[in-house]
Amino acid sequence: MLKTTAKTWRLPVGLLALSACCFVFAQRGGPGGNQAQPNPQDRAVKVAGEPANPDQSGKPLDEQKSAPVQVITRRYDLNALTHEPKVPETVFRGRVLWVQKCAYCHDGLGTPTYKTLGPWLDQDLVTTLTDDLTKQFIESGTPNMPGFKYALSSTEEDDLLNFLKTIPASAKPTAAQLAGRNGENISE
Numbered sequence: 001m002l003k004t005t006a007k008t009w010r011l012p013v014g015l016l017a018l019s020a021c022c023f024v025f026a027q028r029g030g031p032g033g034n035q036a037q038p039n040p041q042d043r044a045v046k047v048a049g050e051p052a053n054p055d056q057s058g059k060p061l062d063e064q065k066s067a068p069v070q071v072i073t074r075r076y077d078l079n080a081l082t083h084e085p086k087v088p089e090t091v092f093r094g095r096v097l098w099v100q101k102c103a104y105c106h107d108g109l110g111t112p113t114y115k116t117l118g119p120w121l122d123q124d125l126v127t128t129l130t131d132d133l134t135k136q137f138i139e140s141g142t143p144n145m146p147g148f149k150y151a152l153s154s155t156e157e158d159d160l161l162n163f164l165k166t167i168p169a170s171a172k173p174t175a176a177q178l179a180g181r182n183g184e185n186i187s188e
Contacts, residue, residue: 087166094163097156101148114173118145122167131161 087095098107105118119125126134135157141147152160 088162090159090162091166093156094159094161097152097160098163101151102160105145114178120172121164122169122172123165124169126161126164134161134164 102121106116106121129137137145138152138157138160139147139149148157
């Protein structure tokens with residue numbers, strides 16, 4: 001019985017040894033050495049410090065660079081970048097009122113199309129209408145806008161006007177922004 005088990009393990013070991021020999025033979029390129037030639041483009045990738053071409057001067061890659069590296073620095077006023085400029089208290093209170101009462105209909109920044117229910121409001125509008133007429137619009141409203149006669153005090157209306165006077169007309173959404181947000185193309 002011992003002879004039978006010895007014969008059964010010799011066959012798998014022999015096959016394993018034979019397959020290992022065939023693997024090594026195939027790796028070396030077979031009987032004629034028919035191994036594929038290296039691609040010349042593979043030689044283009046160099047390791048730093050190795051000559052680019054055996055025919056060249058033998059300089060390492062670091063010395064063969066065509067242009068020197070230029071480092072550009074820029075000085076920033078970190079205080080101005082990290083701290084918003086202080087605004088007067090009345091402008092700040094007016095901004096708070098704007099966000100609470102006006103931005104939903106007049107500020108298209110958060111909307112996907114920049115299109116709003118009411119017109120864009122900025123310093124040019126307040127200058128054109130004057131402070132008194134703008135307050136009258138805020139108090140009495142229009143057919144499309146509710147009046148805020150009982151919702152805002154006189155001081156709050158002044159704060160709101162002070163805030164509106166800080167909004168430049170250049171902040172108004174452009175025609176390209178209006179068209180680009182909803183996928184239309186526009187030629188200006």
